[in-house]
Amino acid sequence: xxxxxxxxxxxxxxxxxxxxxxxGGIRRKVRDAGRQAVxxxxxxxxxxxxxxxxxxxxxxxxxxxxxxxxxxxxxxAGGQTAAQLRTxxxxxxxxxxxxxxxxxxxxxxxxxxxxxxxxxxSDELSKANEQxxxxxxxxxxxxxxxxTPEKMKFMQDWTAAGQEAQQAAAANDTAGLRRAQEKxxxxxxxDARADTAKARATCHVxxxxxxxxxxxxxxxxxxxxxxxxxxxxxxxxxxxxxAAGMTPAQFAMAAERAEGFVAIQKPGNVGSGxxxxxxxxxxxxxxxxxxxxxxx
Amino acid sequence: xxxRSACCVAAVALFAAAAGPVGPDDATLALRLQSGAAxxxxxxxxxxxxxxxxxxxxxxxxxxxxxxxxxxWSTLPIAGQGEAHxxxxxxxxxxxxxxxxxxxxxMERDRAAWTVDRAADAALALNAGMFVEQLPWGxxxxxxxxRLAPGHGPLSSAVVGLADGRVVWVDGDDVSTWRGRADxxxxxxxxxxxxxxxxxxxxxxxxxxxxxxxxxxxxxLGLDRQGRLLVAMTRLDVPIPGADRIPLGLTVPExxxxxxxxxxxxxxxxxGGISAQVTIxxxxxxxRAWRGLRKVPLALVARAGP
Numbered sequence: 001x002x003x004x005x006x007x008x009x010x011x012x013x014x015x016x017x018x019x020x021x022x023x024g025g026i027r028r029k030v031r032d033a034g035r036q037a038v039x040x041x042x043x044x045x046x047x048x049x050x051x052x053x054x055x056x057x058x059x060x061x062x063x064x065x066x067x068x069x070x071x072x073x074x075x076x077a078g079g080q081t082a083a084q085l086r087t088x089x090x091x092x093x094x095x096x097x098x099x100x101x102x103x104x105x106x107x108x109x110x111x112x113x114x115x116x117x118x119x120x121x122s123d124e125l126s127k128a129n130e131q132x133x134x135x136x137x138x139x140x141x142x143x144x145x146x147x148t149p150e151k152m153k154f155m156q157d158w159t160a161a162g163q164e165a166q167q168a169a170a171a172n173d174t175a176g177l178r179r180a181q182e183k184x185x186x187x188x189x190x191d192a193r194a195d196t197a198k199a200r201a202t203c204h205v206x207x208x209x210x211x212x213x214x215x216x217x218x219x220x221x222x223x224x225x226x227x228x229x230x231x232x233x234x235x236x237x238x239x240x241x242x243a244a245g246m247t248p249a250q251f252a253m254a255a256e257r258a259e260g261f262v263a264i265q266k267p268g269n270v271g272s273g274x275x276x277x278x279x280x281x282x283x284x285x286x287x288x289x290x291x292x293x294x295x296x
Numbered sequence: 297x298x299x300r301s302a303c304c305v306a307a308v309a310l311f312a313a314a315a316g317p318v319g320p321d322d323a324t325l326a327l328r329l330q331s332g333a334a335x336x337x338x339x340x341x342x343x344x345x346x347x348x349x350x351x352x353x354x355x356x357x358x359x360x361x362x363x364x365x366x367x368x369w370s371t372l373p374i375a376g377q378g379e380a381h382x383x384x385x386x387x388x389x390x391x392x393x394x395x396x397x398x399x400x401x402x403m404e405r406d407r408a409a410w411t412v413d414r415a416a417d418a419a420l421a422l423n424a425g426m427f428v429e430q431l432p433w434g435x436x437x438x439x440x441x442x443r444l445a446p447g448h449g450p451l452s453s454a455v456v457g458l459a460d461g462r463v464v465w466v467d468g469d470d471v472s473t474w475r476g477r478a479d480x481x482x483x484x485x486x487x488x489x490x491x492x493x494x495x496x497x498x499x500x501x502x503x504x505x506x507x508x509x510x511x512x513x514x515x516x517l518g519l520d521r522q523g524r525l526l527v528a529m530t531r532l533d534v535p536i537p538g539a540d541r542i543p544l545g546l547t548v549p550e551x552x553x554x555x556x557x558x559x560x561x562x563x564x565x566x567x568g569g570i571s572a573q574v575t576i577x578x579x580x581x582x583x584r585a586w587r588g589l590r591k592v593p594l595a596l597v598a599r600a601g602p
Binding site: 089 | 401428429
């Protein structure tokens with residue numbers, strides 16, 4: 001079993017040796033430094049800091065922590081932090097999963113039965129439509145011969161509703177199309193709702209079980225919360241860099257390097273490409289407890 | 297302990313001295329041969345605009361080991377510039393017809409929680425997508441349900457897994473063809489794109505529009521001309537136990553070259569750096585894990601059998 005302290009010490013020793021020139025700093029603009037380093041002949045100085053990679057000295061680490069705190073406490077439109085939204089999303093998702101696990105076979109059975117029943121409903125409605133078509137044909141055939149005021153009125157209304165339906169369809173007006181269809185149905189004495197209710201009763205369509213409605217609702221809530229969490233994550237990065245007094249790039253770089261430092265402190269994690277200067281080692285070590293709050 | 301320390305320091309120093317100089321201006325990628333020689337397979341000054349086939353010299357030196365059914369894996373020593381002068385490429389190729397994929401959600405409470413150690417029984421598993429803070433960037437579909445909406449950016453690509461087992465690669469950020477379809481089982485996006493169409497290197501990787509000097513540990517996913525998924529991850533080749541996770545490696549254009557040379561026609565980066573992690577089960581079912589330093593929120597897991 002590896003002893004992390006020993007491994008880190010080994011890595012530190014190695015990194016402090018000539019090899020330091022090869023291993024170097026990950027987040028560095030490396031081209032020139034890399035070329036210098038490749039032969040292993042030259043001893044490279046501590047990390048080269050620039051306008052993107054700031055040295056994590058005590059003052060910068062303090063600003064970083066201030067920024068991390070601001071980032072973690074930034075609230076979205078609903079007044080919640082990204083972490084709170086993520087937690088709520090996870091909780092809803094977990095509850096949905098638990099419900100589904102308790103009914104692991106029931107959902108599949110209900111879905112199968114429902115598919116069969118819905119297929120039956122579709123067939124029943126097709127039959128009903130066929131009957132309505134035949135009734136309509138008979139009615140129109142019965143209109144040949146003597147014109148009566150009732151027949152004239154029916155034909156006028158039918159023609160008007162038909163034109164209304166055509167115009168609505170051409171305009172992609174679904175509400176208008178539905179209204180026109182309802183008029184045509186009424187003229188033909190068709191009650192679509194009654195047809196559907198009859199078909200569903202005939203086919204023994206069973207409603208979705210309450211547990212399933214609950215699980216699906218929780219899953220949808222979880223997804224909504226997740227989307228909101230990501231929106232807050234996006235906006236809170238600017239809040240964090242502003243509070244740290246850094247550019248977004250400086251803040252992201254400092255946060256990533258600090259996360260790397262925290263990671264190598266954990267048991268089992270050895271080595272680091274983050275070549276920290278001694279000032280950084282001391283500054284980060286001194287605030288390790290604070291940093292673990294954000295990266296632990 | 298002192299002895300071991302001295303040993304390791306000496307090993308690193310020797311290793312460093314063996315790396316040898318490179319040309320001053322022209323970045324290269326080379327295979328490190330057992331003889332100690334290097335065989336260059338890519339030069340920045342002669343970088344292909346499009347990879348039409350795998351690089352024969354590289355392909356000839358890759359020894360593919362059988363993993364679980366549908367998975368082969370290999371490791372390949374390569375050399376880049378500067379800090380990347382000694383890397384190991386961890387490679388895998390997966391036949392989607394012989395495995396089943398799952399996209400695994402790795403969030404617990406408010407934090408990312410997935411590591412490869414959670415997938416020790418998988419034929420192959422790796423972190424998927426790109427993570428900005430805790431959550432993945434871009435489109436995420438899990439078990440047919442869209443959890444996160446698509447992201448947009450000119451250098452993003454997407455992978456879509458269909459109910460019939462096929463895996464579809466989407467160049468660019470327009471996933472409207474696939475979004476909302478009932479036969480989409482999983483999907484995710486990542487960036488930057490490394491190869492598009494049939495091996496073309498995006499202009500932004502060639503004209504300096506993206507940072508072409510920053511080095512990091514890299515993890516890339518691609519699709520080769522035989523329809524296999526191709527995984528390539530860089531690890532630092534340092535004789536210090538555990539230090540292979542040091543996140544130093546290739547630039548983005550260099551990683552595009554690696555994927556092109558391996559025969560990918562389309563490819564993209566997944567989250568690298570301290571996130572990059574892969575586990576592959578060998579033919580006996582024994583997992584070989586290349587761990588990361590960070591827990592991640594999303595993982596692609598392949599299991600043997602369609």
